[in-house]
Amino acid sequence: MWDDLAKQFKKDEIEQLPRPIIIVVSSCRVSKYRDVQLETTPATFYYINPQTKEAADAYTMFKEKYEFxxxxxxxKYRYVDPEQEKTRNRQTLYPCYNRIRQASRYNFKAMVTDGTATTEFTFFTEAGEKITGHPCSHLREKFEATDKT
Known part of the structure; x- marks a missing residue:
């Protein structure tokens, strides 16, 4: 967003709203730079949590995902204390061992670097299917599992 539209965007107020927040943006121009992106125009406007059926459906869907x-x-801000800074965004991620074991799901790790640092990511079902191009159940049927968990 640029110019007046960006100045009207009340980020502090919007951040206080209950999650998830549905933002509908109208009258954008579609352009292509590496991938498809939307650009604002003089006619662009945004609506925060609009009272429409489509927004209500989106809210319900994202609310379920958000709670799960x-x-x-x-x-977002650096700490002055170097010890606090070392761990400011460190999170413990707990594995989901007791979830449904019958379903086939992806769970694999990858080391990703941007040239300045390297970090480990864990990919689950949706991303795994996009990366491999195969549903996990097809691979499970094709290859015998070595570890049943």
């Missing part, structure tokens, strides 16, 4: 897997709370 809430986003991590991230501190």
């Amino acid at each position: 897997n809430p986003p991590l709370q991230v501190c």
Whole structure:
């Protein structure tokens, strides 16, 4: 967002709203730079939690996902104390051993680097299917599992 539209965006007020927040943006221009992106125009406007059926459906869907897997709370600002800074956004992620064991799900790790640092990511079912191009159940049927958990 640019110019007046960006100045009207009341980020502090919006951050106080209950999650998830549905933002509908109208009258954007679609452009292509590496991927598809939306650009604002003089006619662009945004609506926060609009009272429409589509927004209510989206809210219900995202609310279920949000409650099942809430986003991590991230501190955006650096601490002055170096010891606090070392652990400011460190989170413990607990494995879900007691979830449904009959279903086939992806769970694999990858080391990712941006040239300045390297971190380990864990990919689950949706991302795993996109990366491999196969539903996990197909691979499970094709190959015998070495570890039943």
